[in-house]
Amino acid sequence: MISIKDLIYQYNSETRISFPDWQLDTRGQALILGKSGCGKTTLLHLLGGLLQPSSGSVFIDDQDLTKLTGSELDHFRGQHIGFVFQKPHLIKALNVQENLFLAQHLAGIPKDKERVLEVLKTLDLLEKRKSKVYELSEGQAQRASIARAVLNKPALILADEPTSSLDDENCARVIEILLDQAKSQGAALVIATHDQRLKNQVQSSLNL
Numbered sequence: 001m002i003s004i005k006d007l008i009y010q011y012n013s014e015t016r017i018s019f020p021d022w023q024l025d026t027r028g029q030a031l032i033l034g035k036s037g038c039g040k041t042t043l044l045h046l047l048g049g050l051l052q053p054s055s056g057s058v059f060i061d062d063q064d065l066t067k068l069t070g071s072e073l074d075h076f077r078g079q080h081i082g083f084v085f086q087k088p089h090l091i092k093a094l095n096v097q098e099n100l101f102l103a104q105h106l107a108g109i110p111k112d113k114e115r116v117l118e119v120l121k122t123l124d125l126l127e128k129r130k131s132k133v134y135e136l137s138e139g140q141a142q143r144a145s146i147a148r149a150v151l152n153k154p155a156l157i158l159a160d161e162p163t164s165s166l167d168d169e170n171c172a173r174v175i176e177i178l179l180d181q182a183k184s185q186g187a188a189l190v191i192a193t194h195d196q197r198l199k200n201q202v203q204s205s206l207n208l
């Protein structure tokens with residue numbers, strides 16, 4: 001179960017965002033919707049522990065993220081949370097499979113080549129495993145970032161505008177993969193977006 005309560009994030013004296021209390025079941029799927037600037041990305045970063053709230057709580061299963069120190073949070077994030085961003089934040093100097101080995105390393109998980117190849121196969125990227133990130137098409141790069149997000153079997157997958165820059169065909173493919181992967185891994189999936197194409201594809205939504 002994911003839950004937020006009395007959650008507030010203050011960037012500065014002008015920008016203070018207060019979020020509605022909200023819960024999502026383990027294995028639940030939700031879109032975070034709302035107009036530009038309402039705080040969708042901020043909420044995703046709070047759920048993923050990339051930002052610490054000014055007040056309130058963020059629970060991922062039984063863990064209150066606000067109670068973790070910086071290094072505990074890094075460790076928790078690496079093991080329990082997978083991120084997919086609008087642009088695939090992969091390391092350009094590394095090839096696709098090296099990016100995935102790095103994700104295992106950063107999460108403190110022993111190198112597991114079998115798992116890396118399994119995930120790349122699921123995402124139809126096996127042949128591209130030795131390609132540098134800049135050699136991939138936009139859709140392939142987005143699939144590589146999904147591969148990295150699901151690699152460590154996270155309890156929660158967070159995706160920030162994962163489809164906005166993709167054409168209809170790649171958009172349909174990416175959302176299908178995200179939903180499939182979340183389902184098969186038993187993970188909850190939260191997608192922040194203003195992409196109208198996703199509206200009827202996800203179980204529930206939170207309007208900010």
Ligand SMILES: Nc1ncnc2c1ncn2[C@@H]1O[C@H](COP(=O)(O)OP(=O)(O)OP(=O)(O)O)[C@@H](O)[C@H]1O
Binds near residue numbers: 042043
């Ligand atoms: N680093 C920052 N410093 C100060 N204010 C910020 C910072 N990042 C975001 N904000 C402000 O916080 C508010 C919420 O931003 P956020 O990016 O979460 O919105 P969003 O709903 O994701 O927007 P969009 O749909 O345009 O991506 C906005 O008013 C934004 O200007």
